[in-house]
Amino acid sequence: MPRKVAIVATGQTKHVAKRTDVNLRELITEAVTRALDDAGLRMQDIDAVMLGNMEPFEGFLLPELWSVEGWGGLGKPAMKFNTGGTVGASTAIAAYYFAASGMYDTILAVGFEKQSEGHTQTAITTVGDPLWERTMMAGAIGNFAVMASTYVHESGVTEEHAAKIAVKSRRNACNNEYAHLQMPNLTVEEVLASPYLAYPVRRLDFCPQSDGACALVLAEESKAKKLARQPAWIKAVATAHDQQYMGDSPKRLADMRSQRAASQRVYKACGISDPVKDLDVAEIYEVATYAELAMYENLGFCQPGQAGKLIDQGVTTMDGALPVNPSGGVLATNCIGATAMIRVAEAALQIMGRAGKRQIPNARLALATGYGGNAWTDALILARE
Amino acid sequence: MAEKTGKPEKKKDDGLKVPWRLNVEYEYAAGYFATRFFRELRDTGRIWGVRCPSCQRVYIPPRPVCGICAAKTAEWVEVSDEGVIVGCTVVNVPFIDPMTGEQRPVPYGFAIIRLDGASTALYHFLEETDPKKLAVGKRVKAVFRPERQGTMLDIKHFRLLE
Amino acid sequence: MSEAHWIVKQKIDIPFQYTPGPALLRFLEGLRGAQLLASGVPGEARKTIPPLSFCGRAWKPADEWTELPGTGVLESFAVVPRAMAELPEAGARVVFGLVKLDGAETRLVHLVRAAQDADLRVGARVKVLWNPARSAAIRDIAGFEVIT
Numbered sequence: 001m002p003r004k005v006a007i008v009a010t011g012q013t014k015h016v017a018k019r020t021d022v023n024l025r026e027l028i029t030e031a032v033t034r035a036l037d038d039a040g041l042r043m044q045d046i047d048a049v050m051l052g053n054m055e056p057f058e059g060f061l062l063p064e065l066w067s068v069e070g071w072g073g074l075g076k077p078a079m080k081f082n083t084g085g086t087v088g089a090s091t092a093i094a095a096y097y098f099a100a101s102g103m104y105d106t107i108l109a110v111g112f113e114k115q116s117e118g119h120t121q122t123a124i125t126t127v128g129d130p131l132w133e134r135t136m137m138a139g140a141i142g143n144f145a146v147m148a149s150t151y152v153h154e155s156g157v158t159e160e161h162a163a164k165i166a167v168k169s170r171r172n173a174c175n176n177e178y179a180h181l182q183m184p185n186l187t188v189e190e191v192l193a194s195p196y197l198a199y200p201v202r203r204l205d206f207c208p209q210s211d212g213a214c215a216l217v218l219a220e221e222s223k224a225k226k227l228a229r230q231p232a233w234i235k236a237v238a239t240a241h242d243q244q245y246m247g248d249s250p251k252r253l254a255d256m257r258s259q260r261a262a263s264q265r266v267y268k269a270c271g272i273s274d275p276v277k278d279l280d281v282a283e284i285y286e287v288a289t290y291a292e293l294a295m296y297e298n299l300g301f302c303q304p305g306q307a308g309k310l311i312d313q314g315v316t317t318m319d320g321a322l323p324v325n326p327s328g329g330v331l332a333t334n335c336i337g338a339t340a341m342i343r344v345a346e347a348a349l350q351i352m353g354r355a356g357k358r359q360i361p362n363a364r365l366a367l368a369t370g371y372g373g374n375a376w377t378d379a380l381i382l383a384r385e
Numbered sequence: 386m387a388e389k390t391g392k393p394e395k396k397k398d399d400g401l402k403v404p405w406r407l408n409v410e411y412e413y414a415a416g417y418f419a420t421r422f423f424r425e426l427r428d429t430g431r432i433w434g435v436r437c438p439s440c441q442r443v444y445i446p447p448r449p450v451c452g453i454c455a456a457k458t459a460e461w462v463e464v465s466d467e468g469v470i471v472g473c474t475v476v477n478v479p480f481i482d483p484m485t486g487e488q489r490p491v492p493y494g495f496a497i498i499r500l501d502g503a504s505t506a507l508y509h510f511l512e513e514t515d516p517k518k519l520a521v522g523k524r525v526k527a528v529f530r531p532e533r534q535g536t537m538l539d540i541k542h543f544r545l546l547e
Numbered sequence: 548m549s550e551a552h553w554i555v556k557q558k559i560d561i562p563f564q565y566t567p568g569p570a571l572l573r574f575l576e577g578l579r580g581a582q583l584l585a586s587g588v589p590g591e592a593r594k595t596i597p598p599l600s601f602c603g604r605a606w607k608p609a610d611e612w613t614e615l616p617g618t619g620v621l622e623s624f625a626v627v628p629r630a631m632a633e634l635p636e637a638g639a640r641v642v643f644g645l646v647k648l649d650g651a652e653t654r655l656v657h658l659v660r661a662a663q664d665a666d667l668r669v670g671a672r673v674k675v676l677w678n679p680a681r682s683a684a685i686r687d688i689a690g691f692e693v694i695t
Contacts, residue, residue, distance in 0.1 A: 022566070022569070025601075026569075042606070043606040059563040069601065070603060074604055117566060118561060119563075123561060
C-alpha cells in the first residue's frame with residue numbers, strides 16, 4: 001500500500017517575460033526559498049529533491065548540474081525530469097512516488113524555465129521527427145493551430161467562445177500575484193481584434209512566454225500533519241500517452257486520447273462520476289483557448305460539442321459550478337518547466353484554503369493536469385481529506 | 386559541436402546578456418521503414434504505408450509496430466497522392482527554423498492531411514496561404530518536385546482540388 | 548550513405564541569450580578592470596570564483612566580496628595538440644588547466660602557458676595573465692602562466 005502523501009508548501013516567483021536581474025540558478029533559489037519558508041523548513045530537513053526543466057529552451061545541457069547550489073542539491077538524493085509540457089506535473093508525481101513508496105519522507109520538487117534566454121518556437125520545433133515533421137512544424141503555435149482547426153470543425157465552437165476563455169484567464173490572473181499576463185479590462189472584442197499568429201489562433205488565444213520557477217514540498221502523512229494546518233492530500237495520479245506522430249490520432253484536440261485516459265483513471269480512483277459536480281476547482285494545462293475548450297470535453301466536463309455552451313453559461317468562471325484556472329492558467333503564465341507544477345501548486349493552495357483573492361470557497365477536491373510533448377497528459381487529484 | 390559565444394552586450398532596459406549559438410550536426414539513421422518509404426518516393430514518386438495485421442490501420446509514416454495493437458507490421462500498401470485536410474493553418478508568426486538557424490519565411494500554409502488509403506495523417510505544406518480558402522475536409526493533391534532526393538520535400542506542397 | 552540504411556544529415560542551430568545575473572555580472576565587470584573577484588557568505592571561509600550569489604552549502608546569500616591576488620596552483624592540465632575550430636586558437640597547440648586561485652575554494656578552467664613542457668606539472672604555481680584589451684568577458688584573462 002502506498003503511504004499517504006500531501007503537498008504542504010509551495011513557492012513561486014513572480015512570473016514575467018524576462019528576468020534579466022537573475023540567472024537561471026538564482027531564479028530557482030527564489031522559488032525554493034519561498035517553499036521552504038512556507039513549510040517552515042530548512043534545507044537540511046529535505047530528504048531528496050526532484051527537478052523539472054526542458055533543456056532546449058535555455059540551451060543548457062544538464063542545467064541541474066550548473067544550478068545545484070541554487071536548489072540545495074549538494075550531497076542530497078536528486079533526480080531530474082524532462083517530459084516536455086508535462087514536466088512540472090511529472091516532477092511532482094515523481095516526488096509523490098518517492099514519498100508514497102516510503103523511500104523518503106520530505107521531498108522538494110522544483111520546476112523552472114527561463115524562456116527569455118532562447119527561442120521557444122525554435123526549440124519546440126526540434127520535437128518534430130526530423131525526417132517527417134520538423135520541416136513543416138511551427139513550434140507549439142503551429143501545432144495547436146492545426147489541432148484547433150480540426151477541433152473547431154468537429155465541435156462547432158466559435159471564435160467568440162475562444163475569446164471568452166482568453167478573457168476569463170487574463171482577468172482571473174489579476175487575483176494571482178504571481179501571474180504574468182494580468183489584463184483586468186480585456187474584452188472579447190480585443191481578443192477578436194488581435195492578429196492571427198497561425199489561423200485560427202490569434203495572439204490573445206495563445207499563452208505568453210515567461211521566466212519563472214515553482215517549488216513544492218511534499219511530505220508523508222505524519223510529517224504532513226505537523227507541517228501544514230491543512231495539507232493538500234494527493235488522492236490519485238496518472239500519466240498517459242498517445243502515439244508519436246501528429247497525424248496518428250485522427251482528431252487530435254477533438255479527441256485527446258491521453259487526456260481522456262489520464263483523467264478517467266484518476267476519476268475512477270477517487271470515485272468521481274460527474275467532474276463538474278464532484279470537483280470544486282480545476283487547474284488545467286491549456287496552452288491555447290481552443291485547447292481549454294477541447295479539454296472541457298476530454299476531461300469529461302461536458303459532452304462532445306458542448307464546450308462552447310459551458311463557457312457561455314459561465315460554468316467554468318470563478319463563480320461557476322467548476323471554476324477552471326482561478327490562477328489565470330497557462331494562458332496567463334507559461335514558464336514551461338514550471339508550468340505544470342504551477343497547476344499542482346495552485347490546486348494545492350485551493351485545497352489548503354490559502355489561494356488568497358483567487359480562493360474558491362470551501363474547495364475540497366481539485367484536479368490538476370499537465371499536457372505536452374505531442375500528446376502526453378498528467379493528472380492529479382488533490383483533496384482536503 | 387560548435388558553441389559560438391559572443392561578446393556580452395548591454396541592451397537598453399535589458400541588463401547584460403551574453404549571446405551565443407548552439408549549432409550541432411546530427412546523422413539520423415532513417416531505419417528500414419523510412420529508408421524504403423523515401424527510396425520509393427524518390428525513385429517512383431509513389432507513397433507507401435504499412436498495414437497493421439490486427440486492426441488493419443494503414444500507417445504513414447510507416448513503422449515496424451502498431452502502437453495500439455502492439456503488433457508487427459509487415460504488409461506494404463500503396464496510398465494515393467490525393468487526400469483530405471484533417472487540420473490546417475497559415476503560420477504568420479515569425480520564428481527561427483532550427484534546421485537552418487535562419488528565420489523561416491512566413492506566411493506559409495501547412496496541414497495534417499489524410500491520404501486516400503491511409504488511416505493516419507501526415508504533416509505537409511499547403512500551396513494556399515489564404516485561410517479563408519482553407520477548410521477541414523477539403524481535398525488536396527501532392528505536387529512533386531521535378532528533381533527528387535528522397536525527403537519529404539520531394540513533395541513541394543499540397544494543392545487544393547476544386 | 549548505404550542504399551539499404553539511409554543516414555540523414557541535419558543540424559540544429561538555435562541562438563540563445565544568457566543572463567549572467569548580478570554576481571557573475573560583477574565578476575565580469577571585475578575582469579574588465581583586471582580584478583579577480585570571488586564571493587562568499589559573510590564570515591565564512593568558503594570563497595567561490597566564478598562567484599555564486601547564493602551558497603548552496605550554507606543556504607545563505609553569498610554577498611561578501613574578496614579580490615584575489617591572481618596567483619594559484621595548477622591542479623590539473625591537458626595538452627591539446629590542435630585546438631578545435633571554434634576557439635580563437637583554432638588549430639594551434641594549447642594547454643588547458645584547472646587553476647585553484649589563492650584565497651578561493653573553487654577552480655577556474657583556462658589556458659595555461661609555460662616556458663617549457665617540463666614546467667607543466669600538477670602543483671605548479673601559476674599567475675594570471677591579463678589581456679591588454681578587455682571587454683568584461685572570461686577572455687579578458689589571457690591565461691595562467693607557470694611561475695618557475
